[in-house]
Amino acid sequence: xxxxxxxxxxxRVNGSTASxxxxxxxxxVLQRNRQMITLSLQACAHCALCAESxxxxxxxxxxxRFSPSYKAINTIGKIFRKKGRLSESExxxxxxxxxxxxxxxMRCYCPVGISIPSLIACARSVCRERGIFPx
Amino acid sequence: MILQIRRSPYNxxxxxxxxxxxxxxxxxxxxxxxxxxxxxxxxxxxxxGLVFLFLLLGMACAGAPQTDATTSxxxxxxxxxxxxxxxxxxPHRAITSVLYDAAQGPALRLCLLAAGLGILxxxxxxxxxxxxxxRQPFARSAASRAARVPSAREVRRAATSHPVMKTAxxxxxxxxxxxxxxxxxxxxxxxxxxxxxxPSIPSPIADWLTMVVVALGAFFLARRILxxxxxxxxxxxxxxxxxxxxxxxxxxxxxxxxxxxxPWLMIAHVASADLLLLAVPFTKLGHMPFLIFSRFFVSGExxxxxxxxxxxxxx
Numbered sequence: 001x002x003x004x005x006x007x008x009x010x011x012r013v014n015g016s017t018a019s020x021x022x023x024x025x026x027x028x029v030l031q032r033n034r035q036m037i038t039l040s041l042q043a044c045a046h047c048a049l050c051a052e053s054x055x056x057x058x059x060x061x062x063x064x065r066f067s068p069s070y071k072a073i074n075t076i077g078k079i080f081r082k083k084g085r086l087s088e089s090e091x092x093x094x095x096x097x098x099x100x101x102x103x104x105x106m107r108c109y110c111p112v113g114i115s116i117p118s119l120i121a122c123a124r125s126v127c128r129e130r131g132i133f134p135x
Numbered sequence: 136m137i138l139q140i141r142r143s144p145y146n147x148x149x150x151x152x153x154x155x156x157x158x159x160x161x162x163x164x165x166x167x168x169x170x171x172x173x174x175x176x177x178x179x180x181x182x183x184g185l186v187f188l189f190l191l192l193g194m195a196c197a198g199a200p201q202t203d204a205t206t207s208x209x210x211x212x213x214x215x216x217x218x219x220x221x222x223x224x225x226p227h228r229a230i231t232s233v234l235y236d237a238a239q240g241p242a243l244r245l246c247l248l249a250a251g252l253g254i255l256x257x258x259x260x261x262x263x264x265x266x267x268x269x270r271q272p273f274a275r276s277a278a279s280r281a282a283r284v285p286s287a288r289e290v291r292r293a294a295t296s297h298p299v300m301k302t303a304x305x306x307x308x309x310x311x312x313x314x315x316x317x318x319x320x321x322x323x324x325x326x327x328x329x330x331x332x333x334p335s336i337p338s339p340i341a342d343w344l345t346m347v348v349v350a351l352g353a354f355f356l357a358r359r360i361l362x363x364x365x366x367x368x369x370x371x372x373x374x375x376x377x378x379x380x381x382x383x384x385x386x387x388x389x390x391x392x393x394x395x396x397x398p399w400l401m402i403a404h405v406a407s408a409d410l411l412l413l414a415v416p417f418t419k420l421g422h423m424p425f426l427i428f429s430r431f432f433v434s435g436e437x438x439x440x441x442x443x444x445x446x447x448x449x450x
Binding site: 042046109115 | 367373
């Protein structure tokens with residue numbers, strides 16, 4: 001990854017230093033939201049009742065990959081479990097879920113009361129630190 | 136001169152209406168709103184829990200001791216059977232008796248203690264993750280109402296619109312709590328050991344309700360396997376937790392209908408109930424305390440009561 005892409009600064013740094021800085025920043029994001037992520041992911045009953053409240057899910061032919069819980073679990077859940085050490089292809093999958101499959105419209109209704117948009121926003125922050133965001 | 140500023144539907148921290156009056160008016164306002172808040176008796180964050188506790192205590196004290204031998208179910212009877220079986224010599228029976236007593240006594244107390252402490256930890260975690268909301272809680276602005284944004288009730292109705300799923304989920308959770316608490320045999324044991332008991336329902340009804348719980352559990356299992364949007368989320372962990380929840384009910388039902396005379400059945404019943412209690416704060420069954428915290432105390436569009444807290448505390 002280029003140094004300029006990671007947002008480290010204008011000066012050129014070699015790849016390993018840049019990735020170490022990126023990992024440090026991702027770790028900081030995860031650490032800041034650690035309790036929120038663990039509590040939310042732990043309380044999720046995987047009931048998929050939130051799916052019907054997502055307009056992306058309803059208007060995509062009820063594709064299960066658009067259900068809010070799927071998006072949250074497969075973005076921030078995956079990142080958190082691996083402490084941000086995902087491969088490039090995994091990060092691409094995560095970012096397409098976090099940026100394209102979700103509009104962050106905050107209309108999803110979780111019967112348990114988990115704030116799913118916060119989780120997806122957190123995944124977006126991680127992607128942003130990694131340098132993956134729509135330009 | 137008062138300048139009304141339109142509020143965003145998502146911003147719970149509303150901009151204060153600009154007035155030309157001096158600042159100290161705010162304190163008076165706060166007192167009035169605190170008085171107004173009393174009208175919603177559930178709006179005060181700590182009240183629902185206290186009310187529930189008092190209700191539970193009141194029921195415990197008022198509930199007449201249900202020592203009627205005819206209503207006592209076979210669970211206590213089989214407990215007696217295991218303890219009387221120990222009188223006859225034999226190392227195998229002694230082991231089952233010791234295991235049963237351990238599971239019913241110290242292990243149960245330990246699991247209850249761990250579950251209580253775990254739920255307290257979750258409550259502390261929740262408190263850290265939220266902050267007190269001194270401003271008025273969430274209210275939909277006139278702008279968002281005019282813009283035809285679906286209301287919370289509409290979204291909730293759409294989300295849980297399926298009548299089968301709604302009824303199944305509600306009755307499953309209701310009977311999951313009510314049947315073990317109101318079972319005559321459990322209350323008999325409670326009365327013998329602590330001299331308190333809850334009111335109990337007749338055994339045949341409890342039997343039917345247990346069957347309902349098991350049937351609904353099977354329904355959830357089938358849904359997890361058959362419905363695609365649930366299947367993509369399901370892992371072995373989900374199936375394990377569902378089976379753990381059904382464990383005490385299935386074994387209890389088997390014991391009640393004398394499917395097997397083995398003392399291991401009662402041991403399995405009590406041990407699985409211990410495990411279930413222990414699992415509440417540490418597995419996804421933690422949605423039980425979490426639901427109470429988030430839906431009752433956090434202010435928001437989808438909240439069930441006007442909460443006085445908001446996400447985004449010091450965590």
